[in-house]
Amino acid sequence: MGTKKVAVIGAGASGLPSIRHGLLYGADVTCFEASDDVGGLWRYKSHETNESSVMKTTVINTSKEMTAYSDFPPQENLANFMHNNEMLNYLKAYAEHHGLMKHIKLRHRVLNIERSQNYEKDGTWKVTYQNPEGKTLEDIFDGVLVCSGHHAIPHWPTPFPGQNEFKGRIVHSHSYKDHKGYEDKVVVVVGIGNSGIDVAVEQSRIAKQVYLVTRRGTWLIPKLETRGLPFDVIMNTRFFSLYKLFPQSLLNSLVEYRINQRVDHDLYGLKPAHRVFSAHPSLNDELPNRIANGTVRIKPNIKKFDGYSIHFEDGSVIPHVDEVVMSTGFSFEFDLIEKGKLVPVTENEVDLFKYMFPVATSDHNSLCIIGLIQPFGSIMPVSEQQSRVFFANLFSGNHIIPRKSQMSEDVVNKKEAMAQQFVKSRRHTIQVDYIPYMDELAELIGCQVPILKTLLTDPILGLRLFFGPNAGYCYRLAGPHTWQGARNAILTIDQRVRKATTSKPEPTNYTIPLLISTLILFAIIFFSM
Numbered sequence: 001m002g003t004k005k006v007a008v009i010g011a012g013a014s015g016l017p018s019i020r021h022g023l024l025y026g027a028d029v030t031c032f033e034a035s036d037d038v039g040g041l042w043r044y045k046s047h048e049t050n051e052s053s054v055m056k057t058t059v060i061n062t063s064k065e066m067t068a069y070s071d072f073p074p075q076e077n078l079a080n081f082m083h084n085n086e087m088l089n090y091l092k093a094y095a096e097h098h099g100l101m102k103h104i105k106l107r108h109r110v111l112n113i114e115r116s117q118n119y120e121k122d123g124t125w126k127v128t129y130q131n132p133e134g135k136t137l138e139d140i141f142d143g144v145l146v147c148s149g150h151h152a153i154p155h156w157p158t159p160f161p162g163q164n165e166f167k168g169r170i171v172h173s174h175s176y177k178d179h180k181g182y183e184d185k186v187v188v189v190v191g192i193g194n195s196g197i198d199v200a201v202e203q204s205r206i207a208k209q210v211y212l213v214t215r216r217g218t219w220l221i222p223k224l225e226t227r228g229l230p231f232d233v234i235m236n237t238r239f240f241s242l243y244k245l246f247p248q249s250l251l252n253s254l255v256e257y258r259i260n261q262r263v264d265h266d267l268y269g270l271k272p273a274h275r276v277f278s279a280h281p282s283l284n285d286e287l288p289n290r291i292a293n294g295t296v297r298i299k300p301n302i303k304k305f306d307g308y309s310i311h312f313e314d315g316s317v318i319p320h321v322d323e324v325v326m327s328t329g330f331s332f333e334f335d336l337i338e339k340g341k342l343v344p345v346t347e348n349e350v351d352l353f354k355y356m357f358p359v360a361t362s363d364h365n366s367l368c369i370i371g372l373i374q375p376f377g378s379i380m381p382v383s384e385q386q387s388r389v390f391f392a393n394l395f396s397g398n399h400i401i402p403r404k405s406q407m408s409e410d411v412v413n414k415k416e417a418m419a420q421q422f423v424k425s426r427r428h429t430i431q432v433d434y435i436p437y438m439d440e441l442a443e444l445i446g447c448q449v450p451i452l453k454t455l456l457t458d459p460i461l462g463l464r465l466f467f468g469p470n471a472g473y474c475y476r477l478a479g480p481h482t483w484q485g486a487r488n489a490i491l492t493i494d495q496r497v498r499k500a501t502t503s504k505p506e507p508t509n510y511t512i513p514l515l516i517s518t519l520i521l522f523a524i525i526f527f528s529m
Contacts, residue, residue, distance in 0.1 A: 003026060004143060005028045005143075006022050006028065006142060006143040006144070006394070007030055007145070008029060008032070008145045008147055009148055010033060010040060010146070010147035011033035011038040011106075012039060012052075013040055013371070014040075014147035014149065014370040014371030014379075014383035015040070015370070016038065016091060016095055017094075017383060018031075018390075019031050019098075019104070020098050020384075021387045021388050021391050022387070023098070023099075023103070024481045025391045027143075027391065030105060030139075030141075031100075031103055031105065032109070032110045033106050033107075033108065035106070035107070036106050038092060038104065038106075039091050039092065042087045043088055044058075044085070044088075046177055050152065052151040052152040054084045055176060055178065055198060055199070056084075056177055057083075057198075057202055058198065059083050059084065060081055062230075062378035063080045063497070064079070064081070064082055064090075064496070065233060065496060066236055066469060067380050067381070068381070068471065070471075070476045070483065070486070071476060071486070072093075072094045072097060072098075073489045074090060074496065076496045076499035076500070077500065080230050080500045080501070081223060108132070109129060110129045110336060111128045113128075113336055113338070113367070114128075119364070123364030124140050124142055124366070125141050125367060127139055127144065143366045143367065143394050144367045145370050145390055146334070146368070146370065147370045147371055150372055150430075151330045152174075152332075153330055153332060154173075154174040154175075154326075155328050155330055155331045160304055160305055161305065162305035163305045165307075166307075166321075166324070167308045168308055168324060169323050170326060172326045172328070173195045173196065173199055173326065173327040179202055179206050179207075182203055182207050183206045184206075185208055186208050186211075186320060187209070187321075187323045188211045188318065189210065189213065189325045190213045190327060191214070191326065192214035192217070192327075193218075193282060193327060193427070195327045197212070197282055197284045200212045200296050201286045204295035204296045205295070207295075210290075210296045211299045211321075212287075212298055213300070214299075215300070216423070217269075217270050218270055218272055219270075219272065219279070220270055220281075222283075231283075232377055232469070236469055237466075237468060237470060238451065238466045238467070238470060239466055239467050248275075248277065249275075251277070252276050252277055256275070259276065263288040268298070269291070269298035274423045279425070279427075280427055280428065299312050300313045300314045301313045331348060331426075332345060332348060332372070333345050334369070342358055342361070343358050343369070347426055348427075350429070350430075352411065353408075353410055354389070354410065354444075355369070355386075355430055356368040356372075356386055357369075362401070362407055363404075365398050366398075370383050373430050374428075374432065375432045375437065376432070376434050378434075381471070381472035381475075382432070382437065382438060384472060385442065385472075385475065388441070388445050388480075389444050393444070400445075418431055438475065445479055446478075447476070448479070449474045450478045464490055468490065469493060471490065473485075473486045473489040473490050474486070474490060
């Protein structure tokens with residue numbers, strides 16, 4: 001197909017692998033990054049900003065092995081759940097290792113993306129941007145990957161009665177940086193997603209009292225599972241994914257029972273009306289302890305604000321509140337692309353094939369959105385897989401993505417499936433199951449995990465592919481641009497997990513105890529039916 005000139009918008013966790021795989025295909029890649037450094041969300045910003053940002057104390061919710069890119073295993077000594085500084089260093093090391101920095105234009109802000117005059121003929125796009133000197137320029141590209149993330153626009157729900165007259169301070173979690181200034185204050189945190197829980201837990205150590213407000217409750221999933229291993233190393237396996245063969249109600253009951261054996265959600269005021277697989281989980285190991293020692297108290301939805309006081313739907317009142325942190329999620333939009341007309345968004349709902357390609361541009365599929373998903377797992381290997389789909393399709397002459405009618409059908413089917421499984425919410429519009437979705441993309445690329453073949457030719461690896469964690473490395477064993485280090489990376493996952501917490505040199509093979517514990521689980525399911 002010849003050299004393709006491609007633009008990547010954003011040099012964060014989705015933009016960096018997009019550059020990498022564009023280069024693997026031989027594309028002429030230019031990445032536009034509005035800020036003065038790479039890292040996106042994971043680059044902590046102490047100042048108020050319109051960019052996405054983490055809290056100073058944020059750690060990743062998925063383990064390092066399940067977060068890693070497919071050809072760049074994390075160092076052994078990195079924590080299993082990395083602090084944002086470690087995460088940023090990993091991203092920078094990835095960019096340095098693969099020579100990505102020379103393709104990134106820092107302090108170059110994209111102003112507009114639109115179909116070029118020759119789009120109908122060649123599928124090209126015109127990108128208008130501003131350079132560091134403030135000069136507006138434009139260029140034509142054969143393809144565009146928009147990697148701008150979806151955690152930059154704070155969502156403010158309809159104000160509660162009296163909220164605008166509240167005498168304390170109200171901020172969104174997007175603006176919350178650290179605990180400073182909250183010492184000895186009475187703090188109300190609204191929202192029990194991951195950000196809300198993180199804020200409440202942090203505040204509980206220095207505030208006078210913290211109240212965590214939830215409308216519907218949540219199922220709290222611990223990050224550490226059996227033997228203190230990362231939950232996703234155990235749960236995101238091919239073998240464990242066989243749970244889908246069992247009735248959903250039975251599976252919900254079994255998982256809820258296990259969760260309640262750790263922390264009785266009814267006793268701790270957390271139990272929701274919905275089932276555990278009907279909402280995105282909240283991941284935290286510390287909240288139950290903070291509730292138990294009284295530094296965090298759970299409250300139902302707010303009824304009204306009144307001066308400094310807040311009234312709740314159960315009739316209770318906090319007479320004096322100093323600070324309110326609204327952890328009410330984020331909105332996303334794509335006004336950058338033809339003023340939002342090409343990819344319209346309503347209440348965080350958007351029509352994209354595989355959450356990537358606008359159906360309206362199915363004639364070329366030369367523009368896509370990367371990273372607009374909320375997986376049961378890490379977003380980074382999923383974003384990388386999406387970028388592989390884009391370049392495989394671009395260099396095939398648009399022969400990988402199906403016809404427009406099939407794209408539309410896929411969009412509808414995914415919306416219907418989501419509506420059947422999840423509680424209706426702005427939070428559940430881009431939800432994907434990690435392994436099934438990765439496999440969908442792998443089928444388009446042609447890099448399916450070769451389990452059956454490998455069981456015959458390389459039994460040790462084959463067993464790991466089935467019983468071990470389905471990390472990104474698994475998708476570099478076959479298909480275009482295989483990676484020679486994939487086999488070793490897969491077989492040494494346990495070693496790197498172990499080295500994060502102990503300096504003892506002898507590795508422990510968790511495959512056998514994992515197999516035994518999983519067989520016991522399925523035996524329980526079988527005899528419960």
